[in-house]
Amino acid sequence: MKMxxxxxxxxxxxxxxxxxKKDIVELLLTEEYGFLPEAxxxxxxxxxxxxxxxxxxxxxxxxISLTCHTKDGDFTFPVRFTCPIGxxxxxxxxxxxxxxxxxxxxxxxxxxxxxxxxxxxxFCYNDVTSDNGDFTNGLAGVVYPxxxxxxxxxxxxxxxxxxxxxxxxxxLTRPELDHxxxxxxxxxxxxxxxxxxxxxxxRFFCAHSNDSGCSGAAIARGTRGExxxxxxxxxxYWFCKNYxxxxxxxxxxxxxxxxxxxxxxxHRVYVASAEQDLWADPEKEYESCVAASAYYEEQxxxxxxHPERLPVSGxxxxxxxxxxxxxxxxxxxxxxxxxxxxxxxxxxIAQEA
Numbered sequence: 001m002k003m004x005x006x007x008x009x010x011x012x013x014x015x016x017x018x019x020x021k022k023d024i025v026e027l028l029l030t031e032e033y034g035f036l037p038e039a040x041x042x043x044x045x046x047x048x049x050x051x052x053x054x055x056x057x058x059x060x061x062x063x064i065s066l067t068c069h070t071k072d073g074d075f076t077f078p079v080r081f082t083c084p085i086g087x088x089x090x091x092x093x094x095x096x097x098x099x100x101x102x103x104x105x106x107x108x109x110x111x112x113x114x115x116x117x118x119x120x121x122x123f124c125y126n127d128v129t130s131d132n133g134d135f136t137n138g139l140a141g142v143v144y145p146x147x148x149x150x151x152x153x154x155x156x157x158x159x160x161x162x163x164x165x166x167x168x169x170x171x172l173t174r175p176e177l178d179h180x181x182x183x184x185x186x187x188x189x190x191x192x193x194x195x196x197x198x199x200x201x202x203r204f205f206c207a208h209s210n211d212s213g214c215s216g217a218a219i220a221r222g223t224r225g226e227x228x229x230x231x232x233x234x235x236x237y238w239f240c241k242n243y244x245x246x247x248x249x250x251x252x253x254x255x256x257x258x259x260x261x262x263x264x265x266x267h268r269v270y271v272a273s274a275e276q277d278l279w280a281d282p283e284k285e286y287e288s289c290v291a292a293s294a295y296y297e298e299q300x301x302x303x304x305x306h307p308e309r310l311p312v313s314g315x316x317x318x319x320x321x322x323x324x325x326x327x328x329x330x331x332x333x334x335x336x337x338x339x340x341x342x343x344x345x346x347x348x349i350a351q352e353a
Contacts, residue, residue: 003308006287009222014255016262016295024263025199027255032215033196034154034240036162037143040068043169048078055111059084061103068166075142077127079167082110083119083176092181092205092349094341095167096122097160097190097197107187107333116342119177121167125190128163129156133237139163151241158240160190161197168203181205181349183270185341187333188280189238192216199263206268206348208341210333213280215239217271219257219288220250225281228253257284258291261322265296270323270344275313277331286311289324296321318344 016024029035046065054061060083067076080103084091096108101124104110113120125131129138136147139159149155154162164184172179183206186194191212198207209217214226215238229247232239246253261269271289273282293303304322311317316325323344327336 040070090178093119097186164197218284225279258288261292262295
């Protein structure tokens with residue numbers, strides 16, 4: 001596909017231009033993700049384990065038991081905190097929604113991240129609530145005591161997102177961290193979660209979506225990869241029930257996924273794609289960044305800065321408020337992805353200095 005063909009496709013997409021951010025968010029929550037539970041009345045935390053010689057003495061690793069005090073009862077889940085030692089002042093942090101509770105992990109190369117100057121607070125999504133249709137366990141069991149929800153109450157993506165904001169609540173209490181420069185990140189379904197979290201929680205400096213694909217960063221109309229019908233047939237519990245009406249009906253959605261990218265304004269958003277990850281459709285993830293740029297620009301922000309061509313493997317576009325890269329390989333949260341993300345964040349922080 002040539003760039004002029006991409007521009008033609010953008011012309012037929014619904015536009016967020018002229019909409020208030022709150023209206024974009026309400027549309028996405030009503031029709032796709034569902035409304036999240038209320039924020040808790042408070043949180044409390046206990047450090048239950050600490051290792052002072054992590055990453056060959058470069059960092060401290062803590063395990064924290066984080067308790068959220070909600071009107072429906074208390075909910076507790078573990079968070080792992082890796083923080084560089086010897087920094088000259090508070091350090092930026094990435095809140096990583098991960099598939100496992102391991103640190104380091106194949107999706108979280110701890111020493112490399114520390115070497116790039118970042119702390120990480122990570123949690124395992126299954127420690128919040130299970131990745132299936134059971135709404136009686138974990139956080140789901142607290143907010144849906146009978147395991148049932150309405151058509152517009154959130155599914156599991158919304159609950160994982162709620163937990164990420166609670167980690168942000170806690171991160172803001174830690175003096176080692178640069179509270180103005182905290183990013184939320186995730187891969188695949190958790191990349192969808194990170195984008196939603198960034199759209200809902202303006203305390204974040206950036207939201208990072210890695211290979212999030214359908215119902216994440218990728219435009220749904222005309223996709224070569226996963227479709228709304230396929231994703232909702234297999235994972236209906238990720239979304240609100242209203243989303244099912246767009247199965248084989250993407251053309252009638254009053255939005256598309258560039259609305260989710262746009263809803264991260266006024267803070268930064270960073271999208272990563274993999275060349276061989278065709279199910280996530282990297283071309284459509286790139287298209288979403290191009291389409292969302294106009295909304296950023298309407299808000300007086302520098303949107304997506306990119307050349308007048310489609311991306312090729314190895315491209316890194318990091319000059320605007322919307323960043324993007326395309327790497328070789330398949331569906332994976334790789335060290336290359338982390339390197340590009342940290343480079344994007346470090347350059348953005350330097351521009352503010």
